[in-house]
Amino acid sequence: MTLTADDVKKIAYLARLGIDQQDVESYTKDLSGMLELMTQMSETNTDGVLPMAHPMDQSQRLRVDEVTEQDNRNNFQAIAPQVEEGLYLVPKVIE
Amino acid sequence: METSQEWETVIGLEIHTQLATKSKIFSGAATAYGAEPNTQACAVDLGLPGVLPVLNEQAVTMAVKFGLAIEAEIAPYSVFARKNYFYPDLPKGYQISQFELPIVGNGHLDIDVDGTTKRIGITRAHLEEDAGKSLHENFHGMSGIDLNRAGTPLLEIVSEPEMRSAKEAVAYMRKIHELVRYLGICDGNMQEGSFRCDANVSVRPLGQQQFGTRAEIKNINSFKFVEKAINHEVERQIELIENGGKVVQETRLYDSVKDETRSMRSKEEANDYRYFPDPDLLPVFISEEFKSQIKAQLPELPNARKQRFREQYQLDDENAGILTASRQLADYFEFVVNESACEAKLCANWITGDLVAALNKADLDITESPVNTQRLAGLLLRINDNTISGKIAKQVFELMWQSSSTADEIIAEKGLKQITDSGAIETIIDKIIADNPDQVEQYLSGKDKVFAFFVGQVMKEMQGKANPAEVNKMLKAKLK
Numbered sequence: 001m002t003l004t005a006d007d008v009k010k011i012a013y014l015a016r017l018g019i020d021q022q023d024v025e026s027y028t029k030d031l032s033g034m035l036e037l038m039t040q041m042s043e044t045n046t047d048g049v050l051p052m053a054h055p056m057d058q059s060q061r062l063r064v065d066e067v068t069e070q071d072n073r074n075n076f077q078a079i080a081p082q083v084e085e086g087l088y089l090v091p092k093v094i095e
Numbered sequence: 096m097e098t099s100q101e102w103e104t105v106i107g108l109e110i111h112t113q114l115a116t117k118s119k120i121f122s123g124a125a126t127a128y129g130a131e132p133n134t135q136a137c138a139v140d141l142g143l144p145g146v147l148p149v150l151n152e153q154a155v156t157m158a159v160k161f162g163l164a165i166e167a168e169i170a171p172y173s174v175f176a177r178k179n180y181f182y183p184d185l186p187k188g189y190q191i192s193q194f195e196l197p198i199v200g201n202g203h204l205d206i207d208v209d210g211t212t213k214r215i216g217i218t219r220a221h222l223e224e225d226a227g228k229s230l231h232e233n234f235h236g237m238s239g240i241d242l243n244r245a246g247t248p249l250l251e252i253v254s255e256p257e258m259r260s261a262k263e264a265v266a267y268m269r270k271i272h273e274l275v276r277y278l279g280i281c282d283g284n285m286q287e288g289s290f291r292c293d294a295n296v297s298v299r300p301l302g303q304q305q306f307g308t309r310a311e312i313k314n315i316n317s318f319k320f321v322e323k324a325i326n327h328e329v330e331r332q333i334e335l336i337e338n339g340g341k342v343v344q345e346t347r348l349y350d351s352v353k354d355e356t357r358s359m360r361s362k363e364e365a366n367d368y369r370y371f372p373d374p375d376l377l378p379v380f381i382s383e384e385f386k387s388q389i390k391a392q393l394p395e396l397p398n399a400r401k402q403r404f405r406e407q408y409q410l411d412d413e414n415a416g417i418l419t420a421s422r423q424l425a426d427y428f429e430f431v432v433n434e435s436a437c438e439a440k441l442c443a444n445w446i447t448g449d450l451v452a453a454l455n456k457a458d459l460d461i462t463e464s465p466v467n468t469q470r471l472a473g474l475l476l477r478i479n480d481n482t483i484s485g486k487i488a489k490q491v492f493e494l495m496w497q498s499s500s501t502a503d504e505i506i507a508e509k510g511l512k513q514i515t516d517s518g519a520i521e522t523i524i525d526k527i528i529a530d531n532p533d534q535v536e537q538y539l540s541g542k543d544k545v546f547a548f549f550v551g552q553v554m555k556e557m558q559g560k561a562n563p564a565e566v567n568k569m570l571k572a573k574l575k
Contacts, residue, residue: 053196054174060150060379066118072137076133076138084239086131088133088183088240092236
């Protein structure tokens with residue numbers, strides 16, 4: 001599978017990454033190369049092999065349902081760009 | 096225009112239930128509702144660099160409970176995935192959810208609509224974290240973000256597209272609501288957003304196999320609105336198609352004030368979530384042993400309990416339905432039956448009648464009832480042994496509601512004990528007959544209706560305390 005320059009721009013937009021126009025071509029080539037490797041791997045016979053969701057072959061450890069965190073708002077908000085009435089302020093997201 | 100075409104509605108629901116854990120799904124921050132903004136949002140919930148999620152055992156247990164209750168398959172192996180999108184109330188830029196391998200798959204729930212039972216398939220139920228809240232007003236052109244809700248555990252319950260009317264959709268939503276509260280996994284508080292739903296709605300010509308294009312109505316938080324929103328959307332789609340238009344797949348919002356749905360401005364790439372397994376979380380393995388431990392803790396479920404109430408207590412469908420709609424109300428009923436040893440039907444009628452009406456009027460839950468099971472049982476006992484009539488019992492009940500006295504105390508204090516002494520009743524009857532010669536004549540000349548007048552007069556004279564059956568019998572004999 002080969003990506004086009006438009007695919008790369010779309011992926012960058014979805015990830016909110018700004019990429020320079022001059023780099024699009026090399027990204028396209030590199031990403032296509034990665035997909036090519038995937039295609040090669042897909043050709044391996046994996047009959048009877050269970051797909052892995054994680055490289056560590058272990059079960060998720062579970063936490064007891066207890067409140068262990070204290071209110072730390074003042075510290076967190078000290079490093080926020082803008083706060084008001086305990087809220088984090090961000091550029092308006094709807095009109 | 097001509098509308099010979101008959102349409103069939105197809106509905107599937109996605110219900111988001113907030114799980115009633117103390118702490119969040121991946122952090123130790125509290126989940127309590129109504130705290131000051133951002134006082135329950137820790138470094139994990141804020142998505143600060145370097146933090147790692149650790150899964151809450153109780154959230155897993157609750158999901159498995161639900162799965163067992165709908166006779167679903169519990170995945171022995173399930174995986175968390177990242178759902179990627181950008182919005183300020185989602186600080187990490189992704190929501191941790193489940194995609195390919197959800198914890199609960201393939202269950203079902205029976206609903207009753209117009210006297211028939213229908214089985215609705217439940218495709219899956221998966222665990223995920225809730226997002227924060229955005230406040231768009233009064234911040235001089237900015238949006239305010241409260242992340243207290245971020246990371247609250249949700250169980251998203253996805254039905255098959257098997258409902259065929261808004262009525263069925265409401266019945267299904269109510270059943271799920273009832274079930275999650277029975278299981279104690281969700282408080283069901285819709286005002287606070289603990290229980291909300293998205294409806295996928297489409298129409299197709301009756302008889303056609305293939306589904307029509309669906310629209311998704313987002314974030315409906317009341318039973319009334321789900322019915323109205325669906326009915327409105329169905330009308331809109333039919334009108335659109337009959338006028339030569341096409342339904343577009345889109346997300347719509349229901350406006351309860353205008354009673355209409357309208358398109359949400361859909362961003363171009365909005366639906367490309369690029370799910371992938373979250374490398375921060377290992378797969379969750381659920382053993383047979385864990386499953387059977389949870390199964391052993393399951394309470395009797397609403398449908399089973401309703402059936403038992405009908406058989407064991409000989410209740411009609413309506414009363415059995417009302418009583419089992421909440422686990423606490425059903426418990427209350429069974430306590431009263433056991434304590435009063437009265438006929439179950441009497442207990443059921445009093446609870447679904449006077450008690451529920453009084454609770455509704457005072458906007459109280461059964462758990463907040465001023466009249467507890469012992470006191471109500473005490474009242475019913477006195478009806479049962481003819482100490483008071485049903486009519487007087489209503490007075491006693493009202494006085495019990497306003498005080499902490501028992502029925503016996505109120506009956507004694509107010510002198511409400513029914514008079515069964517026939518001598519006393521006879522004296523009154525004789526007096527009434529002597530005082531009303533005209534009515535006696537009318538009655539004797541065949542005006543049967545006048546009989547009620549005499550009963551009324553006697554009861555009035557005796558302040559309602561006479562046994563009505565006794566009064567009837569004696570009057571009949573006297574007026575011959």
